[in-house]
Amino acid sequence: MSLFERWLTLWVALCILAGLVLGTQLPGLFGALAGLEIASVNLVVAVLIWAMVYPMMIAIDFGSLKAVGQRPKGLVITLVVNWLIKPFTMAALAVLFFDHVFAGLVDPARAPEYIAGLILLGAAPCTAMVFVWSQLTKGDPNYTLVQVSVNDLIMVVAFAPIVAFLLGVTDISVPWETLILSVVLYIVIPLIAGTLTRAALLGKGGDAAVAAFTARIKPARCWACC
Numbered sequence: 001m002s003l004f005e006r007w008l009t010l011w012v013a014l015c016i017l018a019g020l021v022l023g024t025q026l027p028g029l030f031g032a033l034a035g036l037e038i039a040s041v042n043l044v045v046a047v048l049i050w051a052m053v054y055p056m057m058i059a060i061d062f063g064s065l066k067a068v069g070q071r072p073k074g075l076v077i078t079l080v081v082n083w084l085i086k087p088f089t090m091a092a093l094a095v096l097f098f099d100h101v102f103a104g105l106v107d108p109a110r111a112p113e114y115i116a117g118l119i120l121l122g123a124a125p126c127t128a129m130v131f132v133w134s135q136l137t138k139g140d141p142n143y144t145l146v147q148v149s150v151n152d153l154i155m156v157v158a159f160a161p162i163v164a165f166l167l168g169v170t171d172i173s174v175p176w177e178t179l180i181l182s183v184v185l186y187i188v189i190p191l192i193a194g195t196l197t198r199a200a201l202l203g204k205g206g207d208a209a210v211a212a213f214t215a216r217i218k219p220a221r222c223w224a225c226c
Contacts, residue, residue: 039177046185053186055214057194058201060152064145071143078147082125083158090122091115091166112172119166120182123159125151156187 023030036043068075094115098106106114134144160179167174201209 039181040175041178041181041185049186050190053190054194054197056148057152057190058198058210058214059145060149060191060194061145061198062149062153062195064142065149065153067142067146068150074143075147075150079150079154082151083154083162086125087119087123087162087166091119091170094118094122095170112170115170116167116172119163119170119172123162123166125155152187152191156183156191159183159187 033044034042098111098114103111130144130148133139160176160183163179164174164176197213198210201213205212
């Protein structure tokens, strides 16, 4: 790992500290940035998420899907955990902590917002980190590629319905406009952009060109994660 990746925890902590200080000292500026939104989707956050997700989308080879049936056990476990267990477990934990365990510490008007945030988080598997974990554990990169590709395809169609269902179960109004816009902005657009970029790079220099391009834009993704 590079120096930046090795000390990523420190950079994240420093970014959190910097955010707290800047938010306290420049509330007007950050209030204006928070107001740059469409259908409750902040455009500044969208740009940072694109910087984080776009390099990962370039690394995805949907041609690897032809190998999806070669070793189904691991893939089945991943899909069951990601789509049949994790979203519902996260929703249950959110209700448990914000409606019961920490009910006396959380503003009742804010509790549904925290619950909705955890539901959104639980229903969106972080496929970018899968590549990092696979590399750290010396996993099979090709099999990792298959899992990420399948999960991203499922996420395009399953994220909004699952979130809408869980929000409805927890008596939170379903913001369909926000959900649909989020799927388009955070999943569909980066996926299309990454696929087109990968195709162009493969046509010019093959896998080496893809690896070189993703290495150049990797720092932007790391800072966006922070």
